[in-house]
Amino acid sequence: MSTEEEQIQQRRANLAELERLGVNPYPHRFERTAAVTELVAAHGDKTGTDLEAHKVETITSGRVLGIRNFGKASFLVLSDGRSRIQAYIKKDSLSERDFGIFKLVDFGDVVGVEGHLFRTRTNELTIWARRVEFLAKCHLPMPEKWHGLTDVEIRYRQRYLDLAVNPEAREVFQVRSRVLAALRQFLDSRGYLEVETPMMQPIAGGAMARPFKTHHNALDVDLFLRIAPELYLKRLVVGGLERVYEINRNFRNEGISTRHNPEFTMLEFYQAYSDYQDLMTMTEEMVPFVAMSATGRDTFEIDGDTISLRAPFARLSLRHAAAAAASTTLGAPVTESELRDQASARTIAGRLGIAVDPKSGAGKITTTIFETLVEESLVQPTFVYDFPTEVSPLSKQRPDDPDTVERFELYIGKMEIANAFSELNDPVEQRKRFEQQLAERAKGDQEAHAMDEDYVRALEYGLPPTAGEGVGVDRLVMLLTNSKSIRDVILFPHMKTKN
Protein backbone atom coordinates (compact mmCIF):
# COMPACT_ATOMS: atom_id res chain seq x y z
CA MET A 1 0.00 0.00 0.00
CA SER A 2 2.22 2.81 -1.08
CA THR A 3 2.65 3.46 -4.71
CA GLU A 4 1.15 6.80 -5.56
CA GLU A 5 -1.92 5.01 -6.92
CA GLU A 6 -2.37 3.04 -3.72
CA GLN A 7 -2.09 6.15 -1.58
CA ILE A 8 -4.70 7.82 -3.74
CA GLN A 9 -7.01 4.87 -3.29
CA GLN A 10 -6.50 4.97 0.47
CA ARG A 11 -7.43 8.65 0.49
CA ARG A 12 -10.51 7.99 -1.61
CA ALA A 13 -11.50 5.23 0.79
CA ASN A 14 -11.34 7.75 3.64
CA LEU A 15 -13.48 10.10 1.57
CA ALA A 16 -16.05 7.35 0.97
CA GLU A 17 -16.09 6.55 4.66
CA LEU A 18 -16.82 10.20 5.46
CA GLU A 19 -19.77 10.09 3.09
CA ARG A 20 -20.92 6.84 4.70
CA LEU A 21 -20.94 8.69 8.03
CA GLY A 22 -23.21 11.31 6.47
CA VAL A 23 -20.53 14.00 6.27
CA ASN A 24 -20.51 16.19 3.17
CA PRO A 25 -16.81 16.26 2.23
CA TYR A 26 -17.31 19.35 0.08
CA PRO A 27 -19.50 21.72 2.08
CA HIS A 28 -20.41 24.99 0.38
CA ARG A 29 -19.57 27.34 3.20
CA PHE A 30 -17.58 27.52 6.36
CA GLU A 31 -17.99 30.55 8.57
CA ARG A 32 -14.68 31.26 10.18
CA THR A 33 -13.89 34.08 12.54
CA ALA A 34 -10.20 34.35 11.75
CA ALA A 35 -7.61 33.13 9.28
CA VAL A 36 -4.64 31.32 10.77
CA THR A 37 -2.35 34.27 10.03
CA GLU A 38 -4.76 36.61 11.78
CA LEU A 39 -4.86 34.35 14.84
CA VAL A 40 -1.10 34.17 15.06
CA ALA A 41 -0.77 37.92 14.56
CA ALA A 42 -3.40 38.74 17.18
CA HIS A 43 -2.46 36.20 19.85
CA GLY A 44 1.04 35.01 19.06
CA ASP A 45 2.52 37.01 21.92
CA LYS A 46 0.03 36.00 24.60
CA THR A 47 1.07 33.74 27.45
CA GLY A 48 -0.83 30.70 28.65
CA THR A 49 -1.93 32.71 31.68
CA ASP A 50 -3.25 35.49 29.43
CA LEU A 51 -5.23 32.98 27.44
CA GLU A 52 -6.72 31.42 30.58
CA ALA A 53 -7.66 34.79 32.02
CA HIS A 54 -9.25 36.03 28.80
CA LYS A 55 -10.46 33.10 26.79
CA VAL A 56 -10.15 33.51 23.02
CA GLU A 57 -12.74 31.56 21.07
CA THR A 58 -12.05 31.06 17.39
CA ILE A 59 -13.22 29.29 14.27
CA THR A 60 -10.52 28.89 11.69
CA SER A 61 -9.54 26.71 8.79
CA GLY A 62 -6.60 25.58 6.71
CA ARG A 63 -4.73 22.81 5.01
CA VAL A 64 -3.50 20.02 7.25
CA LEU A 65 0.29 20.01 7.06
CA GLY A 66 0.95 17.79 10.03
CA ILE A 67 -0.77 15.12 12.08
CA ARG A 68 0.76 13.93 15.32
CA ASN A 69 -1.31 11.11 16.71
CA PHE A 70 -1.41 9.84 20.28
CA GLY A 71 -4.38 7.55 20.11
CA LYS A 72 -7.06 9.43 21.98
CA ALA A 73 -5.40 12.82 21.47
CA SER A 74 -3.70 14.35 18.48
CA PHE A 75 -2.26 17.52 17.06
CA LEU A 76 -3.27 18.82 13.65
CA VAL A 77 -1.12 21.49 12.03
CA LEU A 78 -3.23 23.91 9.99
CA SER A 79 -1.76 26.28 7.40
CA ASP A 80 -3.32 29.14 5.50
CA GLY A 81 -0.29 29.34 3.24
CA ARG A 82 1.40 32.02 5.30
CA SER A 83 1.24 30.87 8.91
CA ARG A 84 0.62 27.69 10.81
CA ILE A 85 -1.18 26.90 14.01
CA GLN A 86 -1.83 23.59 15.65
CA ALA A 87 -5.12 22.24 16.95
CA TYR A 88 -5.33 19.91 19.92
CA ILE A 89 -7.75 17.12 19.08
CA LYS A 90 -8.80 15.45 22.30
CA LYS A 91 -11.35 12.68 22.08
CA ASP A 92 -13.17 13.79 25.24
CA SER A 93 -13.58 17.34 23.92
CA LEU A 94 -15.26 16.39 20.65
CA SER A 95 -18.51 14.82 19.60
CA GLU A 96 -18.28 11.27 18.35
CA ARG A 97 -19.07 12.59 14.84
CA ASP A 98 -16.27 15.15 14.90
CA PHE A 99 -13.71 12.74 16.31
CA GLY A 100 -14.78 10.33 13.58
CA ILE A 101 -14.16 13.03 10.99
CA PHE A 102 -10.74 13.73 12.44
CA LYS A 103 -9.75 10.10 12.20
CA LEU A 104 -10.40 10.18 8.45
CA VAL A 105 -8.34 13.32 7.83
CA ASP A 106 -5.34 12.81 5.56
CA PHE A 107 -2.24 14.96 5.28
CA GLY A 108 -3.18 17.80 2.90
CA ASP A 109 -6.92 17.85 3.53
CA VAL A 110 -8.63 21.18 4.24
CA VAL A 111 -10.44 21.30 7.56
CA GLY A 112 -12.12 23.78 9.84
CA VAL A 113 -11.67 23.84 13.60
CA GLU A 114 -13.56 25.60 16.39
CA GLY A 115 -12.21 25.98 19.91
CA HIS A 116 -10.34 28.21 22.30
CA LEU A 117 -6.69 29.17 22.34
CA PHE A 118 -4.25 27.89 24.95
CA ARG A 119 -0.60 27.09 25.30
CA THR A 120 0.63 23.53 25.62
CA ARG A 121 3.28 22.33 28.06
CA THR A 122 5.83 23.09 25.38
CA ASN A 123 4.37 26.62 25.13
CA GLU A 124 2.97 26.22 21.62
CA LEU A 125 -0.04 28.38 20.74
CA THR A 126 -2.80 25.84 20.14
CA ILE A 127 -6.52 25.64 19.44
CA TRP A 128 -8.31 23.33 21.86
CA ALA A 129 -10.77 21.88 19.36
CA ARG A 130 -14.36 21.18 20.26
CA ARG A 131 -15.53 21.00 16.65
CA VAL A 132 -13.93 19.68 13.47
CA GLU A 133 -15.39 20.19 10.01
CA PHE A 134 -14.21 18.60 6.82
CA LEU A 135 -13.88 21.20 4.04
CA ALA A 136 -12.08 19.60 1.09
CA LYS A 137 -10.25 16.40 0.24
CA CYS A 138 -6.65 16.15 -0.85
CA HIS A 139 -6.65 13.13 -3.13
CA LEU A 140 -2.93 13.17 -3.87
CA PRO A 141 0.03 12.46 -1.61
CA MET A 142 1.67 15.64 -0.34
CA PRO A 143 5.37 16.57 -0.34
CA GLU A 144 7.33 15.59 2.72
CA LYS A 145 6.86 17.62 5.87
CA TRP A 146 10.52 18.07 6.75
CA HIS A 147 12.41 18.74 3.50
CA GLY A 148 9.27 20.04 1.84
CA LEU A 149 9.12 20.64 -1.88
CA THR A 150 12.44 21.76 -3.33
CA ASP A 151 12.37 20.39 -6.87
CA VAL A 152 12.29 23.63 -8.86
CA GLU A 153 10.56 22.02 -11.79
CA ILE A 154 7.60 20.94 -9.66
CA ARG A 155 7.63 24.27 -7.81
CA TYR A 156 7.22 26.15 -11.10
CA ARG A 157 4.90 23.76 -12.90
CA GLN A 158 2.67 23.11 -9.88
CA ARG A 159 2.90 26.46 -8.14
CA TYR A 160 -0.17 25.62 -6.05
CA LEU A 161 1.87 22.95 -4.28
CA ASP A 162 4.80 25.29 -3.79
CA LEU A 163 2.53 27.91 -2.25
CA ALA A 164 0.73 25.35 -0.13
CA VAL A 165 3.85 24.02 1.58
CA ASN A 166 6.49 26.75 1.25
CA PRO A 167 5.61 29.91 3.18
CA GLU A 168 8.66 31.68 1.75
CA ALA A 169 7.24 31.24 -1.75
CA ARG A 170 4.08 32.91 -0.57
CA GLU A 171 6.09 35.74 0.96
CA VAL A 172 7.74 36.55 -2.38
CA PHE A 173 4.35 37.07 -3.99
CA GLN A 174 3.13 39.11 -1.02
CA VAL A 175 6.07 41.42 -1.62
CA ARG A 176 5.37 41.47 -5.33
CA SER A 177 1.79 42.54 -4.70
CA ARG A 178 2.96 45.29 -2.36
CA VAL A 179 5.50 46.49 -4.94
CA LEU A 180 2.73 46.91 -7.51
CA ALA A 181 0.53 48.69 -4.98
CA ALA A 182 3.39 50.99 -3.97
CA LEU A 183 4.23 51.86 -7.57
CA ARG A 184 0.60 52.79 -8.18
CA GLN A 185 0.43 54.77 -4.98
CA PHE A 186 3.59 56.66 -5.86
CA LEU A 187 2.40 57.56 -9.35
CA ASP A 188 -1.23 58.20 -8.42
CA SER A 189 -0.12 60.65 -5.77
CA ARG A 190 1.76 62.58 -8.44
CA GLY A 191 -1.26 63.02 -10.65
CA TYR A 192 -0.65 60.13 -13.00
CA LEU A 193 -3.47 58.38 -14.80
CA GLU A 194 -3.26 54.61 -15.07
CA VAL A 195 -4.18 53.46 -18.58
CA GLU A 196 -4.27 50.29 -20.64
CA THR A 197 -3.04 50.18 -24.21
CA PRO A 198 -3.12 47.37 -26.78
CA MET A 199 -1.31 44.12 -26.10
CA MET A 200 -2.01 43.03 -29.68
CA GLN A 201 -0.48 45.46 -32.13
CA PRO A 202 -0.19 45.57 -35.92
CA ILE A 203 3.35 46.97 -35.54
CA ALA A 204 5.41 45.85 -32.56
CA GLY A 205 7.24 49.01 -31.61
CA GLY A 206 8.71 50.90 -28.69
CA ALA A 207 11.70 48.65 -28.13
CA MET A 208 14.36 46.67 -29.96
CA ALA A 209 13.20 43.07 -29.74
CA ARG A 210 11.71 40.26 -31.76
CA PRO A 211 7.96 39.91 -31.22
CA PHE A 212 5.57 37.00 -30.99
CA LYS A 213 3.24 36.81 -33.93
CA THR A 214 -0.42 35.90 -33.79
CA HIS A 215 -3.39 36.00 -36.12
CA HIS A 216 -6.89 37.44 -35.96
CA ASN A 217 -9.16 35.05 -37.82
CA ALA A 218 -12.21 37.22 -38.51
CA LEU A 219 -10.10 40.13 -39.73
CA ASP A 220 -7.57 37.79 -41.33
CA VAL A 221 -4.67 39.94 -40.21
CA ASP A 222 -1.42 39.11 -38.48
CA LEU A 223 -0.85 40.88 -35.19
CA PHE A 224 2.05 41.04 -32.80
CA LEU A 225 2.05 40.71 -29.05
CA ARG A 226 3.48 43.95 -27.85
CA ILE A 227 7.14 44.31 -26.98
CA ALA A 228 6.42 47.66 -25.26
CA PRO A 229 3.51 50.05 -24.74
CA GLU A 230 5.71 53.08 -25.37
CA LEU A 231 4.36 54.41 -28.66
CA TYR A 232 0.74 54.18 -27.50
CA LEU A 233 1.45 55.91 -24.21
CA LYS A 234 3.11 58.83 -25.97
CA ARG A 235 0.10 59.11 -28.30
CA LEU A 236 -1.90 59.66 -25.11
CA VAL A 237 0.41 62.47 -24.05
CA VAL A 238 -0.18 64.05 -27.47
CA GLY A 239 -3.86 63.81 -26.60
CA GLY A 240 -3.34 65.79 -23.44
CA LEU A 241 -3.02 63.02 -20.85
CA GLU A 242 0.05 64.70 -19.50
CA ARG A 243 0.95 62.03 -16.96
CA VAL A 244 0.16 58.41 -17.77
CA TYR A 245 1.43 55.04 -16.72
CA GLU A 246 0.75 51.43 -17.51
CA ILE A 247 1.73 48.31 -15.63
CA ASN A 248 1.30 45.27 -17.77
CA ARG A 249 2.91 42.43 -19.65
CA ASN A 250 5.35 42.73 -22.50
CA PHE A 251 6.25 39.79 -24.71
CA ARG A 252 9.63 39.28 -26.30
CA ASN A 253 10.51 36.34 -28.46
CA GLU A 254 13.97 35.71 -27.12
CA GLY A 255 16.00 33.42 -24.97
CA ILE A 256 14.96 32.46 -21.46
CA SER A 257 17.36 32.99 -18.57
CA THR A 258 17.46 33.75 -14.87
CA ARG A 259 16.69 37.36 -15.82
CA HIS A 260 14.36 36.84 -18.81
CA ASN A 261 10.89 35.37 -19.12
CA PRO A 262 9.13 35.56 -22.51
CA GLU A 263 6.35 37.54 -20.85
CA PHE A 264 7.36 40.00 -18.20
CA THR A 265 5.82 42.89 -16.37
CA MET A 266 6.84 46.42 -17.22
CA LEU A 267 5.88 49.72 -15.70
CA GLU A 268 6.06 52.55 -18.20
CA PHE A 269 5.27 56.13 -17.28
CA TYR A 270 5.36 59.39 -19.20
CA GLN A 271 5.43 62.88 -17.83
CA ALA A 272 4.97 65.96 -20.02
CA TYR A 273 7.06 69.11 -19.46
CA SER A 274 9.93 67.11 -17.99
CA ASP A 275 13.22 65.68 -19.12
CA TYR A 276 15.40 62.75 -18.19
CA GLN A 277 17.05 64.67 -15.37
CA ASP A 278 13.64 65.05 -13.73
CA LEU A 279 13.14 61.30 -14.04
CA MET A 280 16.45 60.54 -12.37
CA THR A 281 15.31 62.55 -9.38
CA MET A 282 11.92 60.92 -9.43
CA THR A 283 13.43 57.42 -9.73
CA GLU A 284 15.66 58.12 -6.75
CA GLU A 285 12.50 58.78 -4.78
CA MET A 286 10.39 56.00 -6.24
CA VAL A 287 12.77 53.07 -5.76
CA PRO A 288 13.38 53.56 -2.03
CA PHE A 289 9.70 54.38 -1.50
CA VAL A 290 8.65 51.12 -3.12
CA ALA A 291 11.30 49.16 -1.22
CA MET A 292 10.22 50.59 2.12
CA SER A 293 6.52 50.13 1.36
CA ALA A 294 6.90 46.55 0.20
CA THR A 295 9.53 45.27 2.62
CA GLY A 296 10.12 47.89 5.30
CA ARG A 297 13.77 48.06 4.30
CA ASP A 298 15.94 50.01 1.90
CA THR A 299 19.08 47.89 2.12
CA PHE A 300 19.37 44.40 0.66
CA GLU A 301 21.93 41.61 0.60
CA ILE A 302 22.62 40.24 -2.86
CA ASP A 303 25.43 37.73 -3.39
CA GLY A 304 27.26 38.99 -0.34
CA ASP A 305 26.96 42.65 -1.32
CA THR A 306 24.92 45.08 0.73
CA ILE A 307 22.92 47.25 -1.63
CA SER A 308 21.57 50.55 -0.38
CA LEU A 309 18.62 51.99 -2.25
CA ARG A 310 18.90 55.37 -0.56
CA ALA A 311 19.29 58.42 -2.75
CA PRO A 312 21.41 59.76 -4.29
CA PHE A 313 22.30 57.07 -6.81
CA ALA A 314 25.67 57.04 -8.55
CA ARG A 315 25.83 58.54 -12.04
CA LEU A 316 28.03 57.32 -14.82
CA SER A 317 28.35 58.56 -18.39
CA LEU A 318 28.19 55.55 -20.70
CA ARG A 319 30.93 56.70 -23.08
CA HIS A 320 33.13 57.87 -20.25
CA ALA A 321 32.70 54.58 -18.38
CA ALA A 322 33.31 52.52 -21.53
CA ALA A 323 36.47 54.47 -22.35
CA ALA A 324 37.76 54.23 -18.79
CA ALA A 325 37.09 50.50 -18.55
CA ALA A 326 38.69 49.92 -21.96
CA SER A 327 41.76 51.91 -20.87
CA THR A 328 42.11 49.86 -17.72
CA THR A 329 41.63 46.56 -19.50
CA LEU A 330 44.10 47.40 -22.26
CA GLY A 331 46.58 49.20 -20.04
CA ALA A 332 46.63 52.02 -22.61
CA PRO A 333 44.56 55.17 -22.86
CA VAL A 334 41.29 54.97 -24.81
CA THR A 335 39.46 58.25 -25.37
CA GLU A 336 35.75 58.92 -25.75
CA SER A 337 36.37 60.48 -29.15
CA GLU A 338 38.00 57.25 -30.33
CA LEU A 339 34.80 55.46 -29.34
CA ARG A 340 32.77 57.87 -31.43
CA ASP A 341 34.56 56.82 -34.61
CA GLN A 342 33.40 53.57 -36.16
CA ALA A 343 36.81 52.43 -37.38
CA SER A 344 38.72 53.16 -34.18
CA ALA A 345 35.87 51.84 -32.02
CA ARG A 346 35.97 48.57 -33.91
CA THR A 347 39.75 48.37 -33.50
CA ILE A 348 39.41 48.91 -29.76
CA ALA A 349 36.69 46.25 -29.49
CA GLY A 350 38.97 43.90 -31.39
CA ARG A 351 41.86 44.54 -29.01
CA LEU A 352 39.49 43.93 -26.11
CA GLY A 353 38.47 40.62 -27.65
CA ILE A 354 34.86 41.75 -27.90
CA ALA A 355 33.09 40.44 -30.97
CA VAL A 356 31.04 43.07 -32.77
CA ASP A 357 28.91 42.79 -35.86
CA PRO A 358 30.90 44.25 -38.80
CA LYS A 359 27.84 46.36 -39.65
CA SER A 360 27.65 47.93 -36.19
CA GLY A 361 28.27 51.63 -35.89
CA ALA A 362 30.37 53.36 -33.24
CA GLY A 363 27.42 53.79 -30.89
CA LYS A 364 26.50 50.14 -30.88
CA ILE A 365 30.13 49.11 -30.43
CA THR A 366 30.56 51.50 -27.50
CA THR A 367 27.40 50.16 -25.90
CA THR A 368 28.66 46.60 -26.32
CA ILE A 369 31.98 47.52 -24.74
CA PHE A 370 30.12 49.10 -21.85
CA GLU A 371 27.89 46.08 -21.33
CA THR A 372 30.82 43.71 -21.47
CA LEU A 373 33.24 45.58 -19.25
CA VAL A 374 31.18 47.75 -16.93
CA GLU A 375 27.75 46.21 -16.34
CA GLU A 376 29.09 43.46 -14.07
CA SER A 377 30.46 46.05 -11.65
CA LEU A 378 27.23 48.03 -11.17
CA VAL A 379 26.16 46.66 -7.82
CA GLN A 380 24.95 49.82 -6.10
CA PRO A 381 22.18 51.79 -7.80
CA THR A 382 23.75 53.61 -10.74
CA PHE A 383 22.33 55.81 -13.44
CA VAL A 384 24.16 55.20 -16.67
CA TYR A 385 23.41 58.20 -18.84
CA ASP A 386 24.00 59.75 -22.24
CA PHE A 387 23.57 56.91 -24.67
CA PRO A 388 24.66 56.98 -28.31
CA THR A 389 21.86 58.21 -30.57
CA GLU A 390 22.40 55.21 -32.82
CA VAL A 391 21.03 52.76 -30.22
CA SER A 392 18.19 55.04 -29.07
CA PRO A 393 15.78 55.69 -31.95
CA LEU A 394 13.04 57.19 -29.74
CA SER A 395 15.20 59.43 -27.54
CA LYS A 396 15.90 63.12 -27.88
CA GLN A 397 19.40 64.28 -28.73
CA ARG A 398 21.41 66.49 -26.45
CA PRO A 399 21.29 70.06 -27.74
CA ASP A 400 25.11 70.24 -27.66
CA ASP A 401 25.78 66.77 -29.10
CA PRO A 402 23.58 65.15 -31.78
CA ASP A 403 25.41 61.81 -31.40
CA THR A 404 24.23 61.53 -27.81
CA VAL A 405 20.70 61.31 -26.47
CA GLU A 406 19.24 62.30 -23.12
CA ARG A 407 18.76 58.82 -21.84
CA PHE A 408 19.68 56.78 -18.78
CA GLU A 409 19.43 53.25 -17.56
CA LEU A 410 19.30 52.38 -13.88
CA TYR A 411 21.42 49.43 -12.82
CA ILE A 412 21.09 47.77 -9.45
CA GLY A 413 22.71 44.50 -8.45
CA LYS A 414 24.26 44.12 -11.92
CA MET A 415 20.80 44.17 -13.47
CA GLU A 416 19.20 46.73 -15.70
CA ILE A 417 16.14 47.81 -13.75
CA ALA A 418 14.94 50.90 -15.62
CA ASN A 419 15.40 52.72 -18.90
CA ALA A 420 14.35 56.33 -19.39
CA PHE A 421 14.81 59.25 -21.71
CA SER A 422 13.69 62.62 -22.88
CA GLU A 423 11.27 61.67 -25.63
CA LEU A 424 12.08 62.57 -29.19
CA ASN A 425 9.16 64.80 -30.18
CA ASP A 426 10.36 66.20 -33.52
CA PRO A 427 8.43 64.23 -36.18
CA VAL A 428 10.94 64.99 -38.90
CA GLU A 429 13.82 63.68 -36.83
CA GLN A 430 11.70 60.71 -35.70
CA ARG A 431 10.95 59.74 -39.29
CA LYS A 432 14.66 59.95 -40.07
CA ARG A 433 15.46 57.67 -37.10
CA PHE A 434 12.85 55.15 -38.19
CA GLU A 435 14.35 55.16 -41.65
CA GLN A 436 17.77 54.49 -40.20
CA GLN A 437 16.25 51.58 -38.29
CA LEU A 438 14.69 50.27 -41.49
CA ALA A 439 18.14 50.36 -43.03
CA GLU A 440 19.47 48.33 -40.07
CA ARG A 441 16.62 45.90 -40.57
CA ALA A 442 17.44 45.60 -44.26
CA LYS A 443 20.99 44.72 -43.24
CA GLY A 444 19.60 41.84 -41.21
CA ASP A 445 19.02 43.27 -37.73
CA GLN A 446 15.74 41.59 -36.82
CA GLU A 447 15.42 43.71 -33.70
CA ALA A 448 15.67 47.06 -35.45
CA HIS A 449 12.66 49.25 -34.98
CA ALA A 450 9.82 49.18 -37.52
CA MET A 451 8.32 52.30 -39.11
CA ASP A 452 5.14 53.46 -37.41
CA GLU A 453 3.47 56.06 -39.64
CA ASP A 454 0.64 56.78 -37.24
CA TYR A 455 3.08 57.41 -34.42
CA VAL A 456 4.93 59.93 -36.58
CA ARG A 457 1.58 61.52 -37.44
CA ALA A 458 0.80 61.82 -33.73
CA LEU A 459 4.11 63.63 -33.25
CA GLU A 460 3.17 65.89 -36.14
CA TYR A 461 0.24 67.12 -34.06
CA GLY A 462 2.73 68.05 -31.36
CA LEU A 463 4.07 66.11 -28.39
CA PRO A 464 5.05 68.46 -25.58
CA PRO A 465 8.52 68.05 -24.14
CA THR A 466 8.10 64.75 -22.33
CA ALA A 467 10.20 62.29 -20.39
CA GLY A 468 9.35 58.61 -20.12
CA GLU A 469 10.64 55.61 -18.23
CA GLY A 470 10.23 51.85 -18.20
CA VAL A 471 10.81 49.81 -15.07
CA GLY A 472 11.27 46.03 -15.10
CA VAL A 473 8.92 45.09 -12.31
CA ASP A 474 9.99 41.44 -12.10
CA ARG A 475 13.61 42.43 -11.67
CA LEU A 476 12.75 45.00 -9.05
CA VAL A 477 10.90 42.28 -7.16
CA MET A 478 13.91 39.96 -7.55
CA LEU A 479 16.04 42.59 -5.92
CA LEU A 480 13.64 43.15 -3.04
CA THR A 481 13.12 39.44 -2.39
CA ASN A 482 16.71 38.31 -2.95
CA SER A 483 15.55 35.99 -5.72
CA LYS A 484 18.25 34.61 -8.00
CA SER A 485 15.91 33.73 -10.83
CA ILE A 486 13.09 35.69 -12.43
CA ARG A 487 11.07 32.45 -12.30
CA ASP A 488 10.97 32.78 -8.54
CA VAL A 489 9.01 36.03 -8.77
CA ILE A 490 6.61 34.98 -11.54
CA LEU A 491 3.80 32.72 -10.36
CA PHE A 492 3.69 30.65 -13.51
CA PRO A 493 6.98 31.10 -15.37
CA HIS A 494 7.16 29.78 -18.89
CA MET A 495 7.94 26.06 -19.05
CA LYS A 496 8.17 23.74 -22.01
CA THR A 497 5.21 21.42 -22.25
CA LYS A 498 5.98 18.02 -20.86
CA ASN A 499 4.24 14.84 -21.88
Add this chain to the structure above:
RNA sequence: GACCGGGUAGCUCAGUGGUAGAGCAGUGCACUUUUAAUGCACGGGCCGCGGGUUCAAUCCCCGCCCCGGUCACCA
Protein backbone atom coordinates in the same frame (compact mmCIF):
# COMPACT_ATOMS: atom_id res chain seq x y z
C1' G B 1 21.26 27.67 -30.09
C1' A B 2 26.33 25.84 -27.59
C1' C B 3 28.61 23.80 -23.26
C1' C B 4 28.32 21.77 -18.16
C1' G B 5 25.32 19.38 -14.30
C1' G B 6 20.85 16.71 -13.12
C1' G B 7 16.27 13.12 -13.84
C1' U B 8 16.19 6.39 -8.89
C1' A B 9 9.60 5.22 -4.11
C1' G B 10 4.45 10.43 -3.14
C1' C B 11 8.71 13.89 -1.18
C1' U B 12 14.17 14.57 0.07
C1' C B 13 18.26 11.87 -1.42
C1' A B 14 22.16 7.56 -1.44
C1' G B 15 23.85 3.65 -4.77
C1' U B 16 25.81 -0.48 -8.06
C1' G B 17 27.62 -4.17 -14.85
C1' G B 18 24.66 -9.54 -11.41
C1' U B 19 17.18 -10.03 -7.32
C1' A B 20 17.06 -1.80 -5.82
C1' G B 21 18.51 1.48 -0.63
C1' A B 22 17.57 5.24 3.53
C1' G B 23 14.66 9.05 5.96
C1' C B 24 10.01 11.20 5.77
C1' A B 25 5.15 10.07 3.76
C1' G B 26 1.67 5.41 3.54
C1' U B 27 -0.72 0.83 6.05
C1' G B 28 -1.45 -1.88 10.96
C1' C B 29 -0.82 -1.89 16.44
C1' A B 30 0.27 0.93 21.13
C1' C B 31 0.13 5.77 23.27
C1' U B 32 -4.96 11.86 26.12
C1' U B 33 0.10 18.35 25.89
C1' U B 34 3.20 16.58 20.92
C1' U B 35 5.89 19.44 17.50
C1' A B 36 11.04 16.29 12.32
C1' A B 37 6.52 12.90 18.53
C1' U B 38 8.01 7.79 19.90
C1' G B 39 8.18 2.24 19.65
C1' C B 40 7.10 -2.34 16.90
C1' A B 41 5.53 -4.53 12.30
C1' C B 42 4.27 -4.22 7.03
C1' G B 43 3.91 -2.68 2.05
C1' G B 44 5.74 0.36 -1.91
C1' G B 45 10.10 1.21 -7.98
C1' C B 46 9.04 0.88 -16.55
C1' C B 47 16.03 3.71 -11.81
C1' G B 48 13.10 10.13 -17.71
C1' C B 49 12.11 7.81 -22.97
C1' G B 50 14.09 4.93 -27.26
C1' G B 51 18.01 2.23 -29.40
C1' G B 52 22.91 -0.31 -28.85
C1' U B 53 27.03 -3.22 -26.40
C1' U B 54 26.83 -7.49 -23.01
C1' C B 55 25.32 -14.01 -20.76
C1' A B 56 23.31 -9.83 -17.90
C1' A B 57 22.26 -2.48 -18.19
C1' U B 58 19.34 1.74 -13.41
C1' C B 59 24.86 1.75 -14.14
C1' C B 60 28.72 1.61 -20.24
C1' C B 61 27.75 3.82 -25.53
C1' C B 62 24.36 6.65 -29.06
C1' G B 63 19.91 9.53 -29.82
C1' C B 64 15.76 12.12 -27.76
C1' C B 65 12.71 14.63 -23.81
C1' C B 66 12.45 17.67 -19.41
C1' C B 67 14.87 20.73 -15.42
C1' G B 68 18.94 23.77 -13.63
C1' G B 69 23.47 26.65 -14.50
C1' U B 70 26.94 29.30 -17.77
C1' C B 71 27.36 31.62 -22.47
C1' A B 72 24.99 33.88 -26.73
C1' C B 73 20.41 37.44 -27.35
C1' C B 74 17.84 40.75 -24.52
C1' A B 75 14.88 44.04 -20.02
